Amino acid sequence: MISYDSISLRTWSKLGQRGAFAAVSSFEIARQVPSSVIVTADLGFLSGLDRFKAKFPDRFFNVGIAEQNMVGVSAGLAQEGMTVFATTYATFVTMRSCEQVRHFLGYMRSNVKIVGSGAGLVMGYSGNTHYTFEDIAMMRVIPNIVVLSPADAAETVKATIAAANYSGPVYIRLTGGLNVPMVYKEDYDFAIGKNVLLKPDGDVAIFATGTVAYNALQAAMELARRGVQARVVNVHTIKPLDVESVLRESRACRLLVSVEEHSRLGGLGGALAEVLAGCGSRAPLLRLGISDQYHHAGDHNYLLGLNGLLPEQIAQSVFAAYSQLD
């Protein structure tokens, strides 16, 4: 049984999202779900899964550098009754294997949980082949797949365990590197499809997903110093979107904002726009995210800065939009 005490949360944040999955969730899932196995495409060591492999040699399968086969083999295992976690870099599993994901998870509804790590811009100097800012759009358009995007390491633990106990296909998008900031400093309730209000009150609603949710929180504090009160909502489940929460905030606020380490097209902002377009909301939606282009490589913060996703930049963008409201 794992404990969500403050020491654990601090330790996990040092491991980052991928590390927390490997060091914490994988073992807890193995305990809770006896039929669970992990499949990887030559990313076991990097993902920190060697300890898991040593402890559960018959529940860990490496298919080599073959992401398409990884998804197919995972589906075969899953349709035989196993709960399968398939993990590698988000970029390769969602894009090289996109059709496999559609076929085996979407169409055939195989009980496979894809853990895509290194999503967003965290791969830094590795460059655009390793960045992943198209994945939310691609995964959420496929029927039957739950799309999760945890905000910190603790939420990664909760999301992956929830995925293990959910019967059906899930895509779990992991962002950030080591030492991801803590959005949660104490235990809280996590449920797939239920947004978490991180900061209440205010006539601006910032919807954030992934590790940049921390930046959104920081931005809200900066906005408060400038006299603008913003609430912050963590959308850890992109699909199924918590429509009720979105509508509630949209009715209560004058300005809506989305913050994501993903393209401004088709991600969280896109999903919100789809909901808001049909509901009569008069609050404008400011979509903050990665611009629609491939940048030169740089470190994570540099890239976040290029895309206006650092806390001060988010605050400035929101402040500017807020100032223009009638």
Next chain:
Amino acid sequence: MATAVSVPELQYLANKLRRTSLLMARRVGRTGSHLGSGLSSVEIFATLYGAVLRLNPANGNDDTRDRLILSRGHSVLSYYAALCEVGFLSPDDLLQFEVNGSFLHGHATRDLERGVEFSGGSLGLGITFAVGVALAAKVRGQSQRVYVIIGDGECDEGVVWEALMCASHYKLDNLTVIVDNNKLQYDGHPEEVMSLGDLASKLLAFGLHVVEVDGHDVGALLNAFEISINSRPKAIIAHTIKGKGVSFMEGRKEWHHSILSEDQYEQAILEQPPLPDLMDQERLK
């Protein structure tokens, strides 16, 4: 489960599957159907369903059943015909082939109650799935066997080779890969479209035990299936003829997916060996 086990009985079953395939093709009319591969696979299905597979049509979820995964998803004519022969589908079900909203699509959709293990249609995917299914049986120490049918054209897909490499790595001797080697893909002969070279050597190099047989000789197929191999998967290269059994279709790429007119149907049926009991089949008209 079919009880035919002798070679003449299997041949009889094959003849029946071929007739049923033609009837279904005729019935869909102007929609057309995948006749070429439907007919090249007839003896493979007859041997598998007639003598090899241990199935339980009364319970499609029976965990001990052998798994047949049709990776090359478009040979449904003879596949559905075979599922009907062993009792997973009824003759009435076959009437639903390619009817709007029916479950008998042009590529089969996974439905264990109807004996379908895999949703086919996109080439290269079924064999990766089969590797996972065989791996699951291996790690659980279960004795069911896994069979997967792929086409020679399908071998153009790179993921096929990822799957074969993986099957050998995990020593999946419960897996048999059947290549319906009909030597004709959509655009023509593989030597013109994309040469497969020496397929047997390639499979050998990927660690499989390879057997080559005449894919229209049910006796030879049966012998190939009965070979038991330890510690590595088995490949059966079944040399077949696309459109087999109908003179004007054999070896002609135009019949990959095509419309069978009334006249053509009559001619095709005239070429079939006579069968004494065509009662069920007449209903398909």
